Amino acid sequence: MDNVGKRNLFLEKKAEISGNSSARTRIAMILDEGSFMEVGAFVKQRPTELGGIADAAAEGVVTGWGTIDGAPVCVFSQDVSAMGGAVSEMHARKICALYDYALKTGIPVIGIFDSKGARIAEGVDALNGYASVIAKATAAGALVPQIAVVAGNCGGATAIVASCFDFVVAVEGSEFYYNSPTVLASKFGKAEVKASAAAAAEKGLAAFDCASDAEAAGIVRALLGYLPANSSGDKNYDSTTDDINRLADMNAMDAGDARSVLANAADCGQYLEVGAKFATEVFTGFARFDGESVAVVGYCGELTAAGAAKAADFIGFADMFGLSLVTVLNSDGYECSFGFEASGLSAAAALASSYATATVPTVTLITGKATGAVYATVGAKGLGCDMVFAWPQAEISALKASAAVDLLCTEELKAAEDAVAARAQLTEEYNDKLAAPYEAAKRGYVDEIIDPIETRQALVYALGLLSTKN
Numbered sequence: 001m002d003n004v005g006k007r008n009l010f011l012e013k014k015a016e017i018s019g020n021s022s023a024r025t026r027i028a029m030i031l032d033e034g035s036f037m038e039v040g041a042f043v044k045q046r047p048t049e050l051g052g053i054a055d056a057a058a059e060g061v062v063t064g065w066g067t068i069d070g071a072p073v074c075v076f077s078q079d080v081s082a083m084g085g086a087v088s089e090m091h092a093r094k095i096c097a098l099y100d101y102a103l104k105t106g107i108p109v110i111g112i113f114d115s116k117g118a119r120i121a122e123g124v125d126a127l128n129g130y131a132s133v134i135a136k137a138t139a140a141g142a143l144v145p146q147i148a149v150v151a152g153n154c155g156g157a158t159a160i161v162a163s164c165f166d167f168v169v170a171v172e173g174s175e176f177y178y179n180s181p182t183v184l185a186s187k188f189g190k191a192e193v194k195a196s197a198a199a200a201a202e203k204g205l206a207a208f209d210c211a212s213d214a215e216a217a218g219i220v221r222a223l224l225g226y227l228p229a230n231s232s233g234d235k236n237y238d239s240t241t242d243d244i245n246r247l248a249d250m251n252a253m254d255a256g257d258a259r260s261v262l263a264n265a266a267d268c269g270q271y272l273e274v275g276a277k278f279a280t281e282v283f284t285g286f287a288r289f290d291g292e293s294v295a296v297v298g299y300c301g302e303l304t305a306a307g308a309a310k311a312a313d314f315i316g317f318a319d320m321f322g323l324s325l326v327t328v329l330n331s332d333g334y335e336c337s338f339g340f341e342a343s344g345l346s347a348a349a350a351l352a353s354s355y356a357t358a359t360v361p362t363v364t365l366i367t368g369k370a371t372g373a374v375y376a377t378v379g380a381k382g383l384g385c386d387m388v389f390a391w392p393q394a395e396i397s398a399l400k401a402s403a404a405v406d407l408l409c410t411e412e413l414k415a416a417e418d419a420v421a422a423r424a425q426l427t428e429e430y431n432d433k434l435a436a437p438y439e440a441a442k443r444g445y446v447d448e449i450i451d452p453i454e455t456r457q458a459l460v461y462a463l464g465l466l467s468t469k470n
Contacts, residue, residue, distance in 0.1 A: 022213075023062045023079035026112050026151060029217035030075065031066035038064040039101075040094040045122070057082040059090045060115070063098045065107070068224050074102040077112035080152055084116035087158065091119070092129025099136035106230035108145045109137075110220060113162050114152030114174075130157040137164035142320060145227045149216050150174045150197070150206065163205070166317055167223060167274065169216045170197035170206035204278035204310065222272055226286035226293045231321050235467075236293035240267040244290050244460045247453045255367040255393065258283040258298020258328040265456040267291065274314070279307035283328070284314040290460045292467070298328040302335040303374055305344035308351040311378075315354040324361040324463055327379035330368030352377035356384055361466030363459060366390040366437065366446070371397055381445045386469070387462045390437035390446045391455075 027036055043059045060083055063076040076095050078085035095111075102109045118126040140146060141164070148165035154176045162168055162176070170176055177195035184193045200206035210216050228236045248264035262271040266287035273285040283298035295318035297311050318325050334340060334348060355362065355378070363386060364379035375396060379385045390396070440446045450458045 021057070021062070021079045021081050022114070022151075023077035023081075023085075023112065026149070026213050026217070027062060027064075027066070027075055027077050029214055030110060030149075030220050031068060031073070032070065035066035036064055036075075037066060038062060040064075040097060043090050043094055045088050045090050045119075059088060059094060060085045061091050061094055063094045065098075065101065068221050071224070071229060072105070072107045073110055073224070074098050074107055075110040075112070078115045078152075080114045080116065083119070085114050085152075086116055086119040087126055087129055088119040088122050089125040089129050092126075092133050095133050096136050099133075099140055102144055103136075103140060106144060106232060108147065108224060108227065108229060109140060109165075110147050110149065111162065111165060112149045112151050113154040113158060115158050116153055117156055117158065127157070130161065133161050134164055137161060141166070142231060144230045145224070145321065147220050147223060149220065150176045150200070151213055151216065155180055155195075167208070168200070168206040169208045169210065169219050170200045171213055171216050172197050172209070172211045176200040176205055198277075201275075201277040204275065204306065207274045209277070223274075223286075226272060226288075228293075228321050228323070233322050235322060235324075237291045238288060238293070240288060240291045242267045242290075245457050247457075248455050250453050253452060253455070255391065256300045256330045258296065258300070261298070261328050261365070261367065261455065262287050262296060265289075265459055271296065275310060279304060279310045281331075282307040282311050284310060286323075287326075289326075289456075289463050292463060293323060294326055294463065295323040296326045296328065299331040299374070299378060300368075301331060302333060303331050303348075303378075304335050304337075305340050305342075305347040308334075308344065308347035308377075312347065312350040312354040315351075315358060319354070319358045319360050322360055324466065325358060325363070326459060326463075327362070327364040327385075329364060329366045329370050329374075329378055331374045331378070332369040332371040333374050334372075348373065348377055352383060355379055358384070361463060361469045362386050363462045363466070364388045365455065365459065366394040366396060367452075368393070369395045371395070381447075386466050388446050389448055389450050389455075389458055389462075390440070391452050392437065392449055394437040394449075396437055396440045396446070 040063050041058050045059060058079060061076055061078050065072060065074045076098055099109065137146060146165040148162040148168045150162060150168060150170045152174050154162055154174065156178060159176055159178050174197055175195040181193040181195050197209040201209035208219050210219060226236060228234055252260060253264050254260040263269045267289060271285050271287035275284050281301045281303060285296050287294055287296050297314060315325060334344060381388050437446055437449050441449055
């Protein structure tokens with residue numbers, strides 16, 4: 001066969017493999033146009049004791065690399081049209097080979113999941129494939145960001161693989177579970193067992209849920225826009241036209257809402273929230289200050305065990321990848337519940353530890369309350385936080401004002417003619433005198449009390465000062 005014939009044969013084989021699968025369409029949505037370079041397209045399953053080689057295009061998974069806004073990424077996409085995207089020995093080997101590229105070059109990994117499970121005929125070979133991919137994802141966890149898109153069925157061991165990624169984006173119509181809703185319903189008699197994208201976001205299994213593959217692609221691109229390529233220490237910077245001395249709109253800022261603070265303080269008021277539907281008393285997300293990409297954690301109200309765990313995981317990621325951390329605090333303590341007694345202590349300890357061990361620049365802004373153990377475990381000076389600011393209306397105290405008055409002012413309350421009025425007055429005095437931020441500032445626990453309208457200026461200056469932190 002001459003060279004022309006060989007090329008034509010190649011084109012025929014390539015056409016048979018490629019087709020118009022959803023796997024390639026999804027990759028094309030995420031990557032820059034024309035940038036995808038596929039590898040492993042001709043990989044095939046080897047014969048087994050139960051039969052010959054199964055005909056699965058590209059072995060049920062498309063792998064390769066491309067660019068997003070010019071930056072290189074590795075990507076794989078399971079192809080449900082090829083034997084259900086079932087995971088086989090060679091399917092897993094293709095993904096592992098892609099991880100090897102990512103680890104050698106230090107570039108992010110995007111995985112698109114749409115599979116009906118393992119290729120049962122392969123038995124333990126398929127199961128070993130899962131284990132191999134999990135090992136690669138775990139090894140990559142400390143080196144490069146990983147984003148999973150759950151675009152179709154993602155159950156059992158495949159769901160465990162996806163859960164090894166740093167961020168999961170779940171698309172409407174997909175299912176994300178270990179045991180299927182059908183199995184759970186039949187075993188426990190529950191008619192309503194949900195494994196939808198929305199349910200995954202509400203349970204904290206997914207950081208984002210969205211309506212379509214196109215929207216998921218937009219989220220992946222936006223998220224990678226804030227992240228460094230790897231954990232080598234290079235920060236993510238971008239140009240900004242925003243004035244670092246721009247004053248905030250006092251009327252538009254809510255001390256209990258980190259979003260409103262970011263809308264006034266971040267570059268051009270832009271930010272990307274992560275995990276918005278889970279443990280909603282804790283905000284986690286990314287923003288830019290004078291071009292620097294920064295991780296932000298905000299706390300509002302009573303903090304739950306789930307909220308503490310959510311924050312600790314996010315801070316751990318930020319520290320791993322060298323993202324400076326801004327904390328916005330307005331919380332009056334951990335919740336009083338049986339649930340918190342069961343799992344909250346370990347979660348609170350993990351949260352405090354994430355701050356204490358963080359090596360990145362850390363800046364805390366107390367906008368409202370910082371009460372009791374929350375003060376001690378969230379961005380406190382004593383935990384090693386580099387710089388702490390407070391708004392004048394902040395309340396920093398060991399106890400809630402009402403509890404402190406009941407504990408410390410028993411005799412005054414007994415002697416009062418109007419106990420209700422006396423309690424209100426004493427509570428106000430406690431807040432004004434003992435819980436005011438000036439008391440903490442006197443002892444150096446607060447570096448500066450700032451005018452709220454100067455929040456952007458203070459945060460930008462502090463992050464700039466700390467940018468060379470060793």
